[in-house]
Every structure is written in C-alpha cells, then in structure tokens.
Amino acid sequence: MSVSKNQSTIFPKGEPAPADYFVGKAWVKFLVQSDDTFNTSIGNVVFEPGARNNWHKHGGGQILIVTDGEGYYQEKGKPIQIIRKGDVIKILPGVKHWHGASRDHEMTHIAVNTNTQKGIVEWLEQVTDEEYNALK
Numbered sequence: 273m274s275v276s277k278n279q280s281t282i283f284p285k286g287e288p289a290p291a292d293y294f295v296g297k298a299w300v301k302f303l304v305q306s307d308d309t310f311n312t313s314i315g316n317v318v319f320e321p322g323a324r325n326n327w328h329k330h331g332g333g334q335i336l337i338v339t340d341g342e343g344y345y346q347e348k349g350k351p352i353q354i355i356r357k358g359d360v361i362k363i364l365p366g367v368k369h370w371h372g373a374s375r376d377h378e379m380t381h382i383a384v385n386t387n388t389q390k391g392i393v394e395w396l397e398q399v400t401d402e403e404y405n406a407l408k
Contacts, residue, residue, distance in 0.1 A: 296323025324372025332387025343379030
C-alpha cells in the first residue's frame, strides 16, 4: 500500500501565505506563537515549486529546519545556496535574506524565529525573477 504525501506530512498545510510577502503559492501553519516567556515563534512553511518569500530580516535571528524537498536560501550579496531535507540554516539577527522552493521541487521547512522581543520579521522588497534564477 502506498502512502500519499498528505498522509505522511507531520503538520497540516496551514493557511495560504500572504501574497504581499510571497511570490507563488505557499502555506504557513503557526506551531508556536511568540510570548514573553519563550520569545520564540515557530511556523511550518510549505512552498510549491518556484515559490519564495520576499527579502526580509529578523531582529532576533532565525533558524530554518528543512523537513522535505529542495529549495534555495540566499543572504544579500552572497550566492544562492541549495537547501535540502535535513539541512539546518542559522541566520544571524538583522541579515537580509530570502528562502523558498527550487524551480522543480516543493520545499517544506520549520522556521524558528528567536529572540522575538527584538522583532519578529521586517518584510522588504520582492525577490525578482532575475535574482531567483541567478543560481550558478
């Protein structure tokens, strides 16, 4: 008996990601909302092939844990990195970056926003098609 992708996922897909901050189709399921005790927010994010979020930064930093698929991660001024299931990316506070699925694969990650008392996210401009397709 084969198991469909929906039956093997850990968390539900969640709500559609806001079009103001994402290109393409993505979904967000918040797992932990920030509070004054833990100062952390955690979300599961599913990106369809080609989907990505805008450039952004986190005042308190972020950790991405890729749980499925293949995607891209880029810090401003650095080359795009390919990220895959099992990869963990630690993003320092205030670093401008973006992440999303690769052209041909869906990608799911858990986003851990740390030290949220310093700010959760500052959304910036869209990642252009030229920037997204710059992988060498």
